[in-house]
Amino acid sequence: MQNTESTAPQGAPGAEEGMSAAEAAVQADMEALSQQLAQAENAVAEMRDVLLRERAELENQRRRLQRDLEQARKFANERLLSDLLPVFDGLEGGLAVETADLAAMRQGLELTYKSLLKVAEGNGLKVIKPVGEAFNPELHQAVSMIDSPAHTSGSVVSTLQTGYVLNDRLLRPAMVVVAN
Known part of the structure; x- marks a missing residue:
């Protein structure tokens, strides 16, 4: 046990x-x-x-x-507008001159226009100048057609409104008269 x-x-x-x-x-x-x-x-x-x-x-x-x-x-638009300031100055100066000489006034306007075009071209704007060229529907808008023995058929005779291209993009077509 x-x-x-x-x-x-x-x-x-x-x-x-x-x-x-x-x-x-x-x-x-x-x-x-x-x-x-x-x-x-x-x-x-x-x-x-x-x-x-x-x-x-x-x-x-x-x-x-x-x-x-x-x-x-x-x-x-700051750069563009600062480039336009001299154009404004030119216009102000032209308006301040009080003269009856139309030739001087026209010369001042031409200088101001050239200055404005220079600024626009510096910012990528190109003017379409189609007179004498063949009608191009991508760049031109035909307003009318006329018989013109001096121009070939389908060529631009005159421009009614200038066209513009901005950096290879159509901004506004040129309004043109085309030879028949």
Whole structure:
């Protein structure tokens, strides 16, 4: 009997040690999972922070781009208008002169016109001068046709309104009279 009694009390502490080992394993697993969860939460928090910073940066870039576009639209004609200032000065000076000399007045207007054309050409504007050329429906608008023995059929006899091309794009067709 001694053997049975001695084994039973010895078995009880062994069973308790087995339970505590299982509990210790569960506890270790819980701690490992808790650490993994904490790491995952930290990673998510970092990603959320990065995402918020990226969104803010994109929003700032969008606002900057919008502001730059507004500035570009607002001041797009600044160079052209500053080039036109001498033309305005010439016109003001011509209007200030009180003279009955029509030739001098015409000469002043011609100089001002040439100055204006120079500014326009410097900004990509080209004048269409079609007299004597063949009629081109892409650049000319025929207003009328006349019989002209001096001109070949289909050629431009005269221009009623000057046409313009801006940087290789038709701005306004020349209104012309075409030989029949």
